[in-house]
Amino acid sequence: MQRTKVKDLLTGAEAGKDVLLKGWVRTKRGNKYVNFIAVNDGSTINTIQVVADANNFTEEALKDVTTGAAVSITGELVASQGKGQAFEVQAKTIEVLGKADPEAYPLQKKAHSLEFLREIAHLRFRTNTFGAVFRVRNTLAFAVHRFFNEKGFVYMHTPIITASDAEGAGEMFRVTTLDPINPPKTEDGQVNYSEDFFGKATNLTVSGQLEGELAAMAFSDIYTFGPTFRAENSNTTRHLAEFWMIEPEMAFYDLKMNADLAEEFIKYIIRYALENNREDIEFLGQRLTEEDKARPQNERQEMTLLEKLEFVVNNDFERVTYTEAIDILLNSSHYKKKKFQYEVSWGIDLQSEHERYLVEKHFKKPVIVTDYPKDIKAFYMRLNDDGKTVAAMDILAPGIGEIVGGSQREERLEILVERMKGVGIHEEDLWWYLDTRRFGGCPHAGFGLGFERMVQFVTGMGNIRDVIPFPRTPQNAEF
Template identity: 70%
Template structure:
């Protein structure tokens, strides 16, 4: 019976012997016509299956190729081989699925490149690297839900199809049932008549669930969203995806200070949870990253290994300073030639680049940093305006090796100032009437932040490209699977 199988991770965790077990998985290697290295995805470690010579017919043994799926039953016995404490002495082996060794894309003598594996994303789960990455991804997702659940937050599912643009970016994917051949119904001015569309108006894939989250926070106080978001940016960098997942908590009665406290606690919690529950996977990924670093020129190598980088975050109190203070530090650094930046910081009001953020974290403070009170001109319309008339109550958390990892703010709860800011940014108030209603009926101070899930997975696993931390990455000219 299939439900009698034991996971390899469970077997190897106990190292008990002298009992019968059934395991199922995929053949990694088969050597000397006798020893099968079997993996079921529960761990990167393989269980050795011993097929006694003369016990199984040649026709079966020939089918034990790399990639084949098998069921093996037998006695768990102490192993005399190196690197393993137990093995399974097979009394029965059943082929559940054959694999043509000559055509199997992972039948390679050398380690396949990550670029090659993206082209066969349907099979890359079977490699050690992606086995570790996606087990860590699972743990982080679980830790996120556990963190907020234990704090009494309500998990909210926000719309994927929306008529609003929370960020004002304009780079969105349109959702429509109208024909794309130019025959769509038109208005008198020649524009597309979206009243004839499925939803009766122009709609897009969401870029954020934040605005809807704010609505719920006005009833439940503490809510969070965790769902897919989409950006139609024609970007091919190692940090951008067209489809990614966002975590966005929204809390009533919180100000900027409360928001920073929650975000710092949250980040430390989920990283620590992964370190406690995926120790072997992280050690494997750390070793892999160390090998990659050795191939780089000395001046391009990271000063921190993967485990050290994670401890750097969980073991330090985050440094907190204003954007204005950060600008002065960066200007002074450039003036004293402590650091030569590609993008020169020579005035207040510029948007910081990753190199600036990493300098503050890795060189100047040597700890994670939370920057606050950014110029309002470079931030979204919904952020609470400070009394100076120049800045907003925004905050970004900066981490080593990656720069910004969290962005958030206290939201503008004052209707008159929110309307004024929307007018300045040319955001039609009539399209967000429902959002403005929350400022009319029982408004209160509230705050929230957003964490790109893939960016966090990338940070925790040490993977260099964000396309390698989501199962089926979506980016320009790529939607194969």
């Protein structure tokens, strides 16, 4: 007999037939006459109830059917007589495929803190919360590829090992095969990376953008979707050392076209998740609402998770320049009453509290902020005619702040070289990048979306460590 997944059993399509069910026991309850076993196989947030009649199953036969055990069950799928489920399985055979010692199994039928579940990340997928989170993550990843494929973009795999620092921040993980205790040295006492595996100093990438630009100069429209790394010693709810980035690059695009595409992209993948993971998102929304009740009244969310997501999908994003955004903040009652923790003035890098004020209090919709001061943005962003700002954009979303960063790229060779000099990047280090401006360069643009930030936004999870299967953070590389 072919196995049927729980998700499909619950539709009732197999009602009246014998079915084969395999999964893990969530709970077992009963008496000397009958036992009720809740089984889940990860295909849905819901469990299916298996009824084991005492006439067919002795207490001894069911002693290993405990929470966490893997089971194989055959029986008839019938309409349920109880509340809470439409269909159940009247068991005919129950085989325990893998026992779970009830004294040692850490996931019992009680609420576990997210902190505790991070310590057992290898098992947390089995909980309702993390089952829902990672099904949503899977759907969002598929939607990313679907969106770009429908638009004719080429999926480009950019290198994980690189000799360049796209962000210019220097917070990169070194990749080397040299002896860590006695590495070869140059005459002036520096590590001699010419003897390393690649013949030069190399790192794990912080971005695939620069290489993506090379591909866009041939294919017009490309995107990358892969792991990126940053050795930032930050233990916050917003930072990971290993995270995934989606980075499209488009030839012949200007800043407005870039912003329009990013808005369309965000709405598309959220809509796709709402259509395909409604039950998971509803469950996560209920969880968030319960969590919100414990907060002070002034810190509670104004919208439920579903309302927030539908709000983003159904509203045009507001567009405002950085200079206009600063003026709004300076004229706000929030600023005048000194409610901002960080100072507000032209030239600052907007903090999360500033971004969220613009989105949640002032405009009450997602916001695209453009034309930032050049001194707080990367060297590759196109210099505006005023000489002070660059054609950059950030998309700000309710509850999380910045979710997308992008820009029109600097296509003018002379200006790009000057910008590189200004931040200490040597021409010889990026000769290949400059070649795209020497040989058939054109106006082009792109953006980056931190995938975990998007998963956080759609699931409502407060800590970014809870939306990636195995978080990598300072002092933590378990599993």
